[in-house]
Amino acid sequence: MSWQDKLRQVQPYIAGEQPRIQNLIKLNTNENPYHPGIKVKEAIQRFDASKLSLYPRPDADELRQALADYHHVSEQQIFIGNGSDEVLALLFLTCFNGEAPVLFPDISYSFYPVYCDLYQIPYQKIPLNEQFEIVKEDYYQENSGIIFPNPNAPTGLCVSLHMIEDILKHNQESIVVIDEAYVDFGGESAVSLIEQYPNLLITQTFSKFRSLAGIRLGVAIGSQEVIARLYDVKNSFNSYPIDSLAQVIGLASMQDSDYIQDNAQKIIATREYTKKQLKKLGFEMPDSKANFLFIKHPHYDAQTLFEKLRERGILVRYFHQPRIEQYLRVTIGTQQQMEIFIEEMKKILEEEI
Amino acid sequence: MSWQDKLRQVQPYIAGEQPRIQNLIKLNTNENPYHPGIKVKEAIQRFDASKLSLYPRPDADELRQALADYHHVSEQQIFIGNGSDEVLALLFLTCFNGEAPVLFPDISYSFYPVYCDLYQIPYQKIPLNEQFEIVKEDYYQENSGIIFPNPNAPTGLCVSLHMIEDILKHNQESIVVIDEAYVDFGGESAVSLIEQYPNLLITQTFSKFRSLAGIRLGVAIGSQEVIARLYDVKNSFNSYPIDSLAQVIGLASMQDSDYIQDNAQKIIATREYTKKQLKKLGFEMPDSKANFLFIKHPHYDAQTLFEKLRERGILVRYFHQPRIEQYLRVTIGTQQQMEIFIEEMKKILEEEI
Numbered sequence: 001m002s003w004q005d006k007l008r009q010v011q012p013y014i015a016g017e018q019p020r021i022q023n024l025i026k027l028n029t030n031e032n033p034y035h036p037g038i039k040v041k042e043a044i045q046r047f048d049a050s051k052l053s054l055y056p057r058p059d060a061d062e063l064r065q066a067l068a069d070y071h072h073v074s075e076q077q078i079f080i081g082n083g084s085d086e087v088l089a090l091l092f093l094t095c096f097n098g099e100a101p102v103l104f105p106d107i108s109y110s111f112y113p114v115y116c117d118l119y120q121i122p123y124q125k126i127p128l129n130e131q132f133e134i135v136k137e138d139y140y141q142e143n144s145g146i147i148f149p150n151p152n153a154p155t156g157l158c159v160s161l162h163m164i165e166d167i168l169k170h171n172q173e174s175i176v177v178i179d180e181a182y183v184d185f186g187g188e189s190a191v192s193l194i195e196q197y198p199n200l201l202i203t204q205t206f207s208k209f210r211s212l213a214g215i216r217l218g219v220a221i222g223s224q225e226v227i228a229r230l231y232d233v234k235n236s237f238n239s240y241p242i243d244s245l246a247q248v249i250g251l252a253s254m255q256d257s258d259y260i261q262d263n264a265q266k267i268i269a270t271r272e273y274t275k276k277q278l279k280k281l282g283f284e285m286p287d288s289k290a291n292f293l294f295i296k297h298p299h300y301d302a303q304t305l306f307e308k309l310r311e312r313g314i315l316v317r318y319f320h321q322p323r324i325e326q327y328l329r330v331t332i333g334t335q336q337q338m339e340i341f342i343e344e345m346k347k348i349l350e351e352e353i
Numbered sequence: 354m355s356w357q358d359k360l361r362q363v364q365p366y367i368a369g370e371q372p373r374i375q376n377l378i379k380l381n382t383n384e385n386p387y388h389p390g391i392k393v394k395e396a397i398q399r400f401d402a403s404k405l406s407l408y409p410r411p412d413a414d415e416l417r418q419a420l421a422d423y424h425h426v427s428e429q430q431i432f433i434g435n436g437s438d439e440v441l442a443l444l445f446l447t448c449f450n451g452e453a454p455v456l457f458p459d460i461s462y463s464f465y466p467v468y469c470d471l472y473q474i475p476y477q478k479i480p481l482n483e484q485f486e487i488v489k490e491d492y493y494q495e496n497s498g499i500i501f502p503n504p505n506a507p508t509g510l511c512v513s514l515h516m517i518e519d520i521l522k523h524n525q526e527s528i529v530v531i532d533e534a535y536v537d538f539g540g541e542s543a544v545s546l547i548e549q550y551p552n553l554l555i556t557q558t559f560s561k562f563r564s565l566a567g568i569r570l571g572v573a574i575g576s577q578e579v580i581a582r583l584y585d586v587k588n589s590f591n592s593y594p595i596d597s598l599a600q601v602i603g604l605a606s607m608q609d610s611d612y613i614q615d616n617a618q619k620i621i622a623t624r625e626y627t628k629k630q631l632k633k634l635g636f637e638m639p640d641s642k643a644n645f646l647f648i649k650h651p652h653y654d655a656q657t658l659f660e661k662l663r664e665r666g667i668l669v670r671y672f673h674q675p676r677i678e679q680y681l682r683v684t685i686g687t688q689q690q691m692e693i694f695i696e697e698m699k700k701i702l703e704e705e706i
Binding site for chain 1: 354355356357358359360361362363364365366367368371379382384385386387388389393394397398400402403404405406407408409410411435436438439442446447448449450451452467468470471497498525526527528551560564565566567568569578579582584585586587588589590591592593594596597598599602
């Protein structure tokens with residue numbers, strides 16, 4: 001057996017491109033168009049660089065307490081990781097150790113099957129229906145765990161808490177994970193169900209709602225028992241995943257939630273404006289409650305539109321994937337950015353005729 | 354099978370304590386007593402907080418290039434992770450996938466067996482000899498990988514590049530990892546051997562030499578082939594592990610290497626002073642080339658000394674572990690801190706008589 005044979009073979013997740021083009025209107029990775037707030041800025045300015053010679057607080061306890069207060073749970077019900085991707089990666093390793101497959105929708109966050117491949121966890125993709133909706137009965141079967149985003153990505157569609165509760169009731173022998181990366185743009189959080197269902201785990205992120213994609217903070221909220229086991233695995237992986245500056249920045253953001261909530265309201269208003277304009281241009285789309293739209297035109301090829309937008313300095317996301325190869329995912333930017341987007345899209349459609 | 358049965362059971366690594374006591378002389382987690390430098394400070398001051406709404410550069414390419422230049426290798430031979438603990442965690446998952454055990458010393462970084470337990474990798478601890486030295490012939494047996502720190506922790510002892518080359522020659526079918534967390538305090542790096550041995554992987558960290566434990570930056574240096582596979586696994590785990598501020602801070606540190614090298618020289622001088630003073634007090638120790646000493650007194654119990662130092666506001670590291678339960682690991686602080694340490698130790702020994 002050569003050393004090459006001892007290396008793990010995986011098909012990695014491919015994130016949206018991050019090109020360094022000036023003046024690009026970047027609508028491809030669901031970033032928040034507004035800055036993270038004056039309190040974050042001040043926290044960085046005030047930060048004493050000499051402290052960096054010391055290790056950070058291992059469990060980011062102040063930030064953990066602030067999150068607990070925000071969500072009305074105890075500190076022991078909060079887990080913090082290096083971005084919600086790391087939270088998800090550790091959660092797959094911690095929670096999904098049965099023989100049966102882990103279940104998630106066929107159209108969903110495409111990192112889920114990558115985690116399964118990495119850890120050799122069996123999984124089954126459950127097709128959404130024709131309207132891209134989750135059909136709860138499909139999840140009433142033996143499994144080693146269930147995970148889906150709510151709102152779902154890249155569709156933006158929400159399921160009700162009532163449906164989540166039905167899925168929980170039918171799955172009391174598995175961990176059910178609701179990935180709430182986009183919940184703050186019009187969805188309803190399932191945090192209220194945690195007291196009742198110790199097998200429910202919720203993930204959230206500072207990347208979208210809190211405009212902090214650059215700092216990498218992800219969160220899991222669940223029962224003390226599950227959170228403690230997540231920390232055991234985290235402490236078998238990396239003692240100090242959250243650096244000292246990230247802890248201070250996260251805390252400053254938690255103290256600026258009103259400003260951040262206002263930004264979310266602006267994004268929601270711009271989303272609804274963009275929906276309306278796109279429908280006028282003949283686009284079809286699910287009724288997104290996230291900070292992106294998932295759009296399709298009956299007469300124009302999605303990949304062609306993607307390329308023509310790119311030529312005009314507007315970057316959106318195109319997925320080479322079955323069922324959705326005629327869709328584009330468009331992040332909601334500022335009102336001004338979306339007006340330019342609509343303007344340019346109009347020109348492209350006119351050209352194409 | 355209940356949801357609890359699907360949770361992974363592990364015995365996590367326990368890091369040195371990080372108490373929040375004012376005026377503590379903290380000599381327990383091998384942190385650098387000097388601040389990370391004026392360039393790091395300026396980089397934080399200059400940082401534009403509004404950039405944090407965007408994702409970081411996925412592979413920290415500027416920092417990667419700076420590290421490549423520093424080590425005289427290509428960018429494709431550098432891997433960057435969220436602290437060297439994450440680098441090690443991903444490396445165990447990527448590189449050690451054989452049937453035979455992974456080999457490492459019995460007295461070494463105690464995170465190694467934790468990673469093995471986490472991923473269910475078989476391992477075998479190879480006893481150091483009576484002088485705490487690595488015996489190279491012990492590593493001439495079938496294995497799925499070899500890892501040891503050089504200098505070793507917590508002993509501080511180095512092996513020669515000649516010995517490393519012998520181990521490489523006898524292990525051309527496994528990845529051999531040299532963990533160089535402490536190499537810059539008097540050891541000799543094996544980076545020069547990388548061209549010749551594509552199965553050699555070296556890990557380093559910004560935490561000790563560069564006074565940046567608070568920011569979490571770890572590095573692996575190896576052949577393009579191994580580094581590419583590490584990135585595949587990293588991209589199956591977390592797309593953006595290095596946040597934007599950490600990238601900027603790391604880069605600033607790379608541009609301040611002369612200042613950092615001066616600090617290392619000061620630490621080395623203080624270490625040699627401390628060795629001499631401790632020997633005068635009757636302590637025995639291996640000849641450490643790291644930023645810590647591993648000390649034992651023939652007449653005084655190590656745990657008692659640990660506790661008495663703590664009462665006097667000095668924190669060192671004590672390990673409840675076979676073979677080393679009569680040793681203390683003492684980080685080298687500033688000259689002034691070490692003079693206080695010696696002073697207090699004298700008083701304790703006098704009291705005990």
